[in-house]
Amino acid sequence: MVQQNTILRIPAKxxxxxxxxxxxxxxxxxxxxxAQVKECGTLRHLGVPYANFVTGSGDGMDVExxxxxxxxxGVEYQxxxxxxxxxxGDLSGKKVKPVGEEVEVLGEVPVRGDIIANGLTILPxxxxxxxxxxxxxxxxxxxxxxxxSPMKPIKPSGDIQRxxxxxxxxxxxxxxxxxxxxxxxxxxHGLEEAGAVVKLFExxxxxxxxxxxxxxxxxxxxxxxxxxxALEKWPGQIKVIGPISPLQxxxxxxxxxxxxxxxxxxxxLDQCKKDGTYLRLVRKxxxxxFAYYPEFFKGQV
Amino acid sequence: MSNKLPAKLTRKQNLxxxxxxxxxxxxxxxxxxxxxxxQIDLQKTAVDRLxxxxxxxxxxxxxxxxxxxxxxxxxxxxxxxxxxxxxxxxGMSMRYGLGASLLSxxxxxxxxxxxxxxxxxxxxxxxxxxxxxxxxxxxxDSQDSSHPAVPRNWGLLLTPGVADAAIMTEHGEGGDxxxxxxxxxxxxxxxxxxxxxxxxxxxxxxxxRMDASVGRFDTLVCPRNHPYLLDETRxxxxxxxxxxxxxxxxxxxxxxxxxxxxxxxxxxxxxxPVKGSSLSLIHVVPSSQVLGRTAPWHLLAAMAALSAVVLGxxxxxFRINTRNLVLQTRLDETSRxxxxxxxxxxxxxxxxxxxxxxxxxxxxxxxxxxxxxxxRTVKLEKTHKELLEVSRHAGMAEIATGVLHNVxxxxxxxxxxxxxxxxxxxxxRAPFVSKVADLMREHADDLGTFITTDKKxxxxxxxxxxxxxxxxEEQVATLAELESLxxxxxxxxxxxxxxxxxxxxxxxxxxxSLTELADAALEMSAASFDQHEIEVVxxxxxxxxxxxxxxxxxxxxxxxxxNARDALLQQGGSGLCLRVRVAPGGKGRIRTEVFDNGVGIGxxxxxxxxxxxxxxxxxxxxxxxxxxxxxxxxxxxxxxADSDGPGKGATFTLELPISRAEATQ
Numbered sequence: 028m029v030q031q032n033t034i035l036r037i038p039a040k041x042x043x044x045x046x047x048x049x050x051x052x053x054x055x056x057x058x059x060x061x062a063q064v065k066e067c068g069t070l071r072h073l074g075v076p077y078a079n080f081v082t083g084s085g086d087g088m089d090v091e092x093x094x095x096x097x098x099x100x101g102v103e104y105q106x107x108x109x110x111x112x113x114x115x116g117d118l119s120g121k122k123v124k125p126v127g128e129e130v131e132v133l134g135e136v137p138v139r140g141d142i143i144a145n146g147l148t149i150l151p152x153x154x155x156x157x158x159x160x161x162x163x164x165x166x167x168x169x170x171x172x173x174x175x176s177p178m179k180p181i182k183p184s185g186d187i188q189r190x191x192x193x194x195x196x197x198x199x200x201x202x203x204x205x206x207x208x209x210x211x212x213x214x215x216h217g218l219e220e221a222g223a224v225v226k227l228f229e230x231x232x233x234x235x236x237x238x239x240x241x242x243x244x245x246x247x248x249x250x251x252x253x254x255x256x257a258l259e260k261w262p263g264q265i266k267v268i269g270p271i272s273p274l275q276x277x278x279x280x281x282x283x284x285x286x287x288x289x290x291x292x293x294x295x296l297d298q299c300k301k302d303g304t305y306l307r308l309v310r311k312x313x314x315x316x317f318a319y320y321p322e323f324f325k326g327q328v
Numbered sequence: 329m330s331n332k333l334p335a336k337l338t339r340k341q342n343l344x345x346x347x348x349x350x351x352x353x354x355x356x357x358x359x360x361x362x363x364x365x366x367q368i369d370l371q372k373t374a375v376d377r378l379x380x381x382x383x384x385x386x387x388x389x390x391x392x393x394x395x396x397x398x399x400x401x402x403x404x405x406x407x408x409x410x411x412x413x414x415x416x417x418x419g420m421s422m423r424y425g426l427g428a429s430l431l432s433x434x435x436x437x438x439x440x441x442x443x444x445x446x447x448x449x450x451x452x453x454x455x456x457x458x459x460x461x462x463x464x465x466x467x468x469d470s471q472d473s474s475h476p477a478v479p480r481n482w483g484l485l486l487t488p489g490v491a492d493a494a495i496m497t498e499h500g501e502g503g504d505x506x507x508x509x510x511x512x513x514x515x516x517x518x519x520x521x522x523x524x525x526x527x528x529x530x531x532x533x534x535x536x537r538m539d540a541s542v543g544r545f546d547t548l549v550c551p552r553n554h555p556y557l558l559d560e561t562r563x564x565x566x567x568x569x570x571x572x573x574x575x576x577x578x579x580x581x582x583x584x585x586x587x588x589x590x591x592x593x594x595x596x597x598x599x600x601p602v603k604g605s606s607l608s609l610i611h612v613v614p615s616s617q618v619l620g621r622t623a624p625w626h627l628l629a630a631m632a633a634l635s636a637v638v639l640g641x642x643x644x645x646f647r648i649n650t651r652n653l654v655l656q657t658r659l660d661e662t663s664r665x666x667x668x669x670x671x672x673x674x675x676x677x678x679x680x681x682x683x684x685x686x687x688x689x690x691x692x693x694x695x696x697x698x699x700x701x702x703x704r705t706v707k708l709e710k711t712h713k714e715l716l717e718v719s720r721h722a723g724m725a726e727i728a729t730g731v732l733h734n735v736x737x738x739x740x741x742x743x744x745x746x747x748x749x750x751x752x753x754x755x756x757r758a759p760f761v762s763k764v765a766d767l768m769r770e771h772a773d774d775l776g777t778f779i780t781t782d783k784k785x786x787x788x789x790x791x792x793x794x795x796x797x798x799x800x801e802e803q804v805a806t807l808a809e810l811e812s813l814x815x816x817x818x819x820x821x822x823x824x825x826x827x828x829x830x831x832x833x834x835x836x837x838x839x840x841s842l843t844e845l846a847d848a849a850l851e852m853s854a855a856s857f858d859q860h861e862i863e864v865v866x867x868x869x870x871x872x873x874x875x876x877x878x879x880x881x882x883x884x885x886x887x888x889x890x891n892a893r894d895a896l897l898q899q900g901g902s903g904l905c906l907r908v909r910v911a912p913g914g915k916g917r918i919r920t921e922v923f924d925n926g927v928g929i930g931x932x933x934x935x936x937x938x939x940x941x942x943x944x945x946x947x948x949x950x951x952x953x954x955x956x957x958x959x960x961x962x963x964x965x966x967x968x969a970d971s972d973g974p975g976k977g978a979t980f981t982l983e984l985p986i987s988r989a990e991a992t993q
Contacts, residue, residue, distance in 0.1 A: 169425070174418055183423035190424075255428050262411035266418040267425030315431040319423075 059141050061100075061287035070097040071105045073117050073140030073280075077232050078252045079312035080146035080164075080277075088312040089144035089279075092163070095304065096142075099295050107140045111209045111232070115156055118143050118282050125152040125208060141288065143280035146252060148210035158283055160292050162276030164309070165316065165323035168216060169254045170194050170203070170268040172246040173239050181269040194269035198223035204235055204247035211235075211248050216271050218248070240264050250275075255315050274320070349643065356635045360628060367624035374618045375580050375596070382598040382611040385546070389535050390603040393508075396451070396526065397493035397604070399444060400510035403522050404493075408432040409457065412465075413514040433457055434466045440524070441468060446534050452508075454525040458482045460518050487511060488518045495605040497550040498525075506531060506548075537611075543585075543593050544617070549608045575599040575610055582615050737855045738819045745813040752806050757798045764792060840878045842918050842984070843868040846908045849885040853893055860904065862896055867909040871918050875987045880959050884967065887952045888922040888980045894945060895926025895978060913983040917965070920982045929971035929978050937969055960984070 064070055072093040076083030081090055090106065097104035109117045116122045116136040123130040128151040148166055149159050172178045178201060181193040199222035205213040206228050213225045226244045228235060235247045236257035248271050249257060257265060281289040299305040306324075309316065317324055403409070412429035420426040437455035444451040457466035462483025485507075487494065493510035506526040512519050532538065536546035575581045580598040596615040601608045622630075771778035771785065778785035843866075850857075850864055857864050889906070896904040906924050913919030929937060929944075936942045938957040943950035953967075960967040965984035971977065 180419040180421055180424065183421050254425065258415070258425055258428050259432060262407070262429070263414040263418075266415065266420050269421075269424050314435065315428045318427045318431060 059282075059288070060285040061291050064102055064141055064288060065100060067102070069103045069105050070100060070142065071107050071140040072097075073107050073109050073114055073143045074145040075109055075111055075114055077145050078250075078256055080144070080252070087145075088164075088308050089146065091308055092299070092305075093142065093144050095299070096292060096295050100291065109139065111206070114143055114145075114147075115153065115280075118280055119156045120282075121156060123156055125150075125212065125214075127214065128152050128155075130155045138282070141282070141285065142292070146250070146277050147280050148250065149276045149278050150210060150215065153280070156283070157280040158286070158289050159278035159280060160289055161296055162278050162323075163296060163305075164252070164277040164313075165320035166210070166250045166252060166275045166277050167270055168210065168248050168250050168272035168275070170198070170246055170271045171236065171239065171249050171254055171257065171265050172201075172268050173242070174264050174266055176201075176245050176266070178246065178268050180266055183269075187270060187273050190270050191272065194271055195221040197268060200224065201246055202226055202244040204228045204238055204244040206232065206235075210250055210275070216248065218271075236261060236265055251319060252313055252316070255313065274323075276323075345646075349639075352642075353639060356639065360631050360635060363631060364624055364628040367620075367627055371619045371624065375598075378596065378611065378613065378618050379578060379580060379598045379600070382609060383600045385537070385611065386600045386602045386609040389548075389607075389609060390605065392535060393495045393602065393605050396495065396508040396524070397510070399440060399452075400493040400508050400522055400524065403436065403440060403455075403524075404510045404512050406436055408436050409512055409520075409522075410514070413519055417514075430457075430466050434468060437466060437468045446530050449529045449533060450527055451530050452524045453527045456482070456523050457512075457520055458486060458523065459520045460486070460488070462486065465520065485509070485523050486521050488521075495607065497548075497607070499550075543595065544613045547610045547612065548602070549599070549610055550606065577601055577608065734823045734852065734855055735820050738816045738823065742813055742816040742820075745809045745816065749806055749809045749813070752802055752809070756802055757795055758802075760791075760795050761799070764788065764795070837875050837877055839873045839875055840881060841873045842871060842881075842910050842920055845878065845882050845885055846910055846920060849882060849889045850908060852886060853889055856893055857906070860893075860897060861902070862893065863903075863905045865905060865907040867907060867911075869909075869911040871910055871912055872986060874918055874984055876963055876984055880963060881984065884956045884959055884982055885920065885922070887956045888982065891952065891980070892922050892924035892926065892978075895924050895928075897926075898945075899926040899975070916986050917983045918986060920984070921979055922982075923977065923979045925977040928974045928976040929969060930974055931971075934969055934971065938967070 059067065059071075070093065072090070074081040074087075074089065074093075079088055081087040093106075094104045107117070113136070117139040118141075120135055120138045122133040122136045124133055125131075130152050143157065146164065146166070147153070147159075149162065153159075170178075178197045181190060181197075184190055184193070195217070198218065202224040203213070203218055204226050205211050205218065207213070209232065211232065213219060213223075213227075218225050228238060228243075228247075230238065232249075232253060233256075235249055235253070238244065239247045240261060246268070254267060258267070279289075279292060281292070296305065299308075309324075408429070412426070412433060415426050415429050422430075437457070440455060441450055441452045454467070454469050456464060456468070459465050462481065464482050485496075485498075487496075487509065488511060490511060493508065496507045496509055498505040498507055505528065507523055508526060509521055509523040511521050531548075536548070538545045575597045577599045580596055582594060582596045584592060585595050586592050594615040595612050596618050597610050597612045599608050599610045767784070767788070768775060771782070779788060780786065846866070846868070850866070854864075856862075889908070892906050896906060904925065906922070909919075909921040909923065911919050911921075927944075933942075933944065937944075938953050939950070940954040941950040942954075953969075957967045960982055963984055965982060967980065967982050970979045970981070
């Protein structure tokens with residue numbers, strides 16, 4: 028196996044060098060793999076300000092993780108800010124549109140980064156165009172309502188599916204803020220099928236809770252990291268009704284053409300879990316998450 | 329009689345000694361009693377001080393508890409617990425969202441644990457929040473998986489009936505613990521309780537004092553009178569420590585305790601309640617540290633015994649010391665006198681040594697002085713001779729001056745007489761005789777005719793008669809002038825002769841009349857006396873001639889006359905008088921006094937006036953009287969001066985022996 032890798036690496040080295048030059052000078056058709064990143068000397072981190080993953084102030088759990096990864100690779104770290112609508116294209120070079128669990132390629136776009144890291148929920152349609160690292164954070168989508176909403180929080184049954192059903196049963200005729208192409212895409216959670224009045228939100232994910240408080244809608248869906256921050260920021264003004272999705276995972280996204288970079292990151296992540304770096308970052312940015320998803324961190328805490 | 333008096337004195341002394349002894353014993357007894365009372369009061373004060381010290385420390389602990397209750401109140405007033413209950417009121421479940429609220433509460437609790445420290449020690453070790461149903465909602469211990477919370481009935485810690493923060497005690501298997509707690513009310517309903525465990529190290533290390541080495545320690549007692557003992561104290565004294573619950577507040581209790589090492593110690597415990605809590609502070613110290621090691625009555629007995637011994641010793645010592653004192657006094661006196669004698673001896677020796685040294689130095693100085701005296705004597709003799717010679721020359725000069733002055737005066741008369749003769753001869757009418765002769769020779773042939781007929785001839789006989797009268801007058805006048813001239817020359821001769829007479833050889837003794845010498849001296853200044861209208865009085869007695877050196881004697885007299893003349897001239901005015909008196913003096917002596925009524929001599933100058941160089945005259949050189957006195961002494965006589973003061977004249981008295989034999993006698 029080692030010999031094979033070695034044999035394959037020899038012809039690939041010249042190719043990688045050419046690709047790296049192309050990426051650095053003109054931009055490329057897809058995210059660079061490990062060799063190109065090292066050749067170029069820079070790791071380009073694609074990020075969208077979201078919760079405490081990328082705060083937009085120069086820090087965040089994923090920002091710190093990427094900086095450590097760049098240092099691990101021995102290259103410079105570069106943050107490339109993007110948006111939820113463009114983040115997939117900025118990595119894969121393809122502008123796509125999710126259709127259920129499939130995607131429709133709309134065209135080619137320039138590649139701007141090598142790795143997506145901003146609380147990117149692992150979704151089937153995204154897996155069509157990007158490869159994910161090992162899950163780095165647990166998540167779930169909760170239904171959040173204004174405090175004075177007639178919707179009452181469900182009582183946990185101990186069965187997640189029953190809890191989801193109980194929540195959806197409350198949605199009939201209720202307005203819900205959502206955001207397409209994200210983990211809060213209404214089509215991913217069957218909101219319309221549940222009778223909810225879906226409202227598409229143009230703002231950032233961090234602005235969903237204030238929008239509900241401002242009565243743009245009666246409720247919204249938020250993934251758990253964002254919901255925890257909202258509960259902390261606006262205590263007593265919003266309430267968690269219950270889950271709208273089963274347990275999910277978040278991971279870093281890599282171009283399909285960057286398998287070695289992804290493997291390198293997975294090895295780096297494993298090392299961080301072993302030496303405590305990973306838990307330190309989670310405690311720093313999401314101290315409450317251990318109480319909700321102890322299974323995810325089992326064996327690490 | 330002489331024996332009875334000492335006996336009376338002895339009885340009086342004994343009586344006085346007895347009275348003094350009784351007074352002394354009474355005074356010592358009073359001191360012992362006062363000391364006993366002082367010891368009792370001192371112990372009471374020490375116990376009060378122990379109680380006060382305990383109360384002060386209880387105040388410190390109370391303040392600490394107050395701060396802890398404030399911590400609890402601040403926690404309860406925080407927003408995080410309120411948020412939890414607000415979310416709970418909204419119906420949120422712990423599974424979906426409500427649990428996050430508890431995390432912020434836990435974070436607040438952890439921050440309190442980290443922030444509150446005393447020195448390097450954390451004040452709290454654990455903080456929990458228990459719901460009103462007894463459910464443990466937040467526990468800072470549970471966040472550390474290595475120390476899982478021990479299942480227990482948390483509801484036992486709830487105090488819903490207490491409205492405010494409080495300090496509680498917990499007695500468990502792990503030891504005694506102090507807890508700070510505060511009930512939490514949400515919308516005026518008891519919703520739970522915050523409980524914080526106070527770090528035992530804070531209690532043992534900062535609040536309660538412990539010095540096991542001296543058996544001094546503090547302890548806290550809960551309402552059930554269960555003592556909160558420090559581990560070290562418990563280890564040392566748990567086997568024998570009595571029930572501290574018996575100690576009443578404000579009433580220190582003394583008890584015996586046997587330490588584990590076998591030492592039996594008497595302890596004193598003071599109790600005072602800690603304000604703001606249900607606890608009491610008990611301060612335990614060895615009673616010896618407060619009350620001392622000796623009981624007051626022991627001290628009293630010991631002091632009494634000691635006083636008795638001391639008094640007995642004093643009495644015995646007094647008797648012994650009385651004799652010893654006498655002996656000692658005598659010894660001291662003897663020693664003192666011996667020391668004085670030794671000191672005197674040392675002083676004498678020292679003085680002898682000093683005198684010997686002084687004598688040596690005096691001998692040395694004497695030799696030196698003798699040498700100097702000899703040298704000076706030689707010099708003085710030489711100087712004396714020189715002075716005498718100078719004096720003689722000066723005298724001679726003085727005589728010469730007088731002679732020249734007199735000669736000058738006579739020559740002046742000679743000159744005048746010669747001038748008069750010359751003038752008369754120049755104006756003489758002798759030439760007219762020649763003219764008459766010529767006229768008669770021209771008329772020799774008819775001389776008769778001419779005399780009878782001629783006009784001029786007729787006048788000639790008359791003219792010849794007048795001419796003859798004039799010529800006779802001229803002859804008489806010329807002769808008179810020539811006689812005067814002759815007298816003047818004789819006068820000069822006399823002067824020169826006199827000078828030659830007195831300017832003889834010195835050292836020749838001859839018989840001299842002092843009156844003649846006085847006249848000669850006056851004569852030499854006669855011209856000056858006439859010029860300044862000085863009256864000269866000669867008061868000569870009939871005295872015998874004396875055998876003396878005439879020239880030296882004349883020098884003395886000349887000098888005295890000259891000084892008298894100068895004093896008169898300096899006085900000025902009219903009535904100037906110089907009187908020379910020659911009269912018999914003492915035995916075998918002739919006295920010559922020269923008196924003047926001139927300027928006189930100040931009393932202070934009468935002795936100095938004969939000193940060499942001393943003078944009161946502007947042009948004087950202080951030499952004349954000095955040499956005169958020396959000369960008088962040389963002649964065997966004396967010269968003294970007397971004056972009633974300035975302006976009252978002066979008298980110089982020269983006494984000379986009639987003969988050298990008299991002078992020798």
